Amino acid sequence: MKQDNKGHNTGYLTLANGQVFAGTLHGALQDAYGEVVFHTGMTGYQEVMTDPSFAGQIVTFTYPLIGNYGINEWDYEALAPALKGMVVSELCEAPSHYRSSSSLGQIAEHFGFPILAGVDTRSITKLVRTHGTIYGIIADRPLSVEEVAAYQEGHEQTRKTLVASVSPQKMETYPGQGEHVVLVDLGAKRSILQSLLESGCKVTVVPFNTTYAQIQALSPDGIVFSNGPGDPADLLPYCAEWRKAAESYPTLGICLGHQLVALMFNGKTEKLSYGHRGSNHPVKDLITGKVYMTSQNHGYVVKEESIDKRVLAVTYRNVNDKSVEGLRHLHLPIMSVQFHPEAHPGPDDTSHIFHQFIQEMRTVGAKHYA
Structure with a gap:
């Protein structure tokens, strides 16, 4: 597995149409499959992370810096996240806020979902806006279109529940x-x-x-x-x-x-x-x-x-x-x-x-x- 100069593992978001976006993996180092959606808020990533409405989705944040004020004990919308993963342009690993008790990367590792950082989120957002519903997988290697399709078929029943x-x-x-x-x-x-x-x-x-x-x-x-x-x-x-x-x-x-x-x-x-x-x-x-x-x-x-x-x-x-x-x-x-x-x-x-x-x-x- 490749690493960047800070010791982070290289990760990939492979979309159902075959396009691949490379970045660095943070949080839990595990595969994550879901519908790729985008969120346009400048703040509120903790609420997004724990909003049950994001169940089964990979959330791409359009705002370029995510995690800068950390995670606190008050802004949870549920006891645990239901989303599958996050994609961000830049992930702040040293947050600054008086209420912060941990970083976003640390809490993602705790709850067991990956964050792919260092990605051109604008391009992903434009793709979703152009093509509509699109699914993808965050993994430690690029996947084939056939592999993504196999994931999608296996998760169809999960979507209904x-x-x-x-x-x-x-x-x-x-x-x-x-x-x-x-x-x-x-x-x-x-x-x-x-x-x-x-x-x-x-x-x-x-x-x-x-x-x-x-x-x-x-x-x-x-x-x-x-x-x-x-x-x-x-x-x-x-x-x-x-x-x-x-x-x-x-x-x-x-x-x-x-x-x-x-x-x-x-x-x-x-x-x-x-x-x-x-x-x-x-x-x-x-x-x-x-x-x-x-x-x-x-x-x-x-x-x-x-x-x-x-x-x-x-x-x-x-x-x-x-x-x-x-x-x-x-x-x-x-x-x-x-x-x-x-x-x-x-x-x-x-x-x-x-x-x-x-x-x-x-x-x-x-x-x-x-």
Whole structure:
């Protein structure tokens, strides 16, 4: 195995189209296969690293220097990363921040995923933007197209069970004095839970396959369907149960949860050419006309032409590509957003979404007890 003048092993990212990018390996020295995506945020690599929505993916960072403020104990979005690997232009090995407890390379080694550094990430990003979905492997040698194809065939079933791999196995309740929210965890970021708790809510986190009867037994005031990885269409078998729950309680869908709200009411989703992943995506509120900068991480969107306009209304739209960024049920207290109102990383311009949801629960509760 070749090494550079600092003693780092030479590594390679081989794409499914045969293109190879060479760099130096950091973190865990093991092969990593996944969909190659790019993230445009200037900060937030720790949150990206631990966001379950990146399960099964190799994340390329467009910002040239990654790791400069290290890793701390507060910014984890999950207990462990679900991504397969990272690709960066320059990896900082000597971070500087008063909260830093380790470097990104050290934590990648601890959690068992590789980082390929010293790579022309701009070229990779342009490739993904041009060709759309593309898979690749980080390894200590260049691989053939046939080897990449063999990996892809072997991982097809894994792709369909990504949500199951990041959703919890059992319920857990977090105390609060306010409304009781059931958080259906499809791969939820910790920041969603934290935002609800900071608003005073009592929160019960439940596995993705929790039934309507089980949710009903918890006597919630509202339900949140979280973000998560993979193709929303793979979760269609669960949508009938989820629809019963959504029609019974005030409901908020976030990211994957937003796409599932559309599927619950007979809409359809489709894959974007290269996804929205970053902290700088402009979204327009169609009621007020106000534009918000939002944090996003998704590869699928709701097909607008599939929406039954007698049931759901589009509330937010992406300024760049005009895709659907929000929905509201016309007759029930159900709303959803494609972006992340909890941010982390990213601007918290849309944190009012949680306040709206809490107000919906209070309004419905007041009617119920009147």
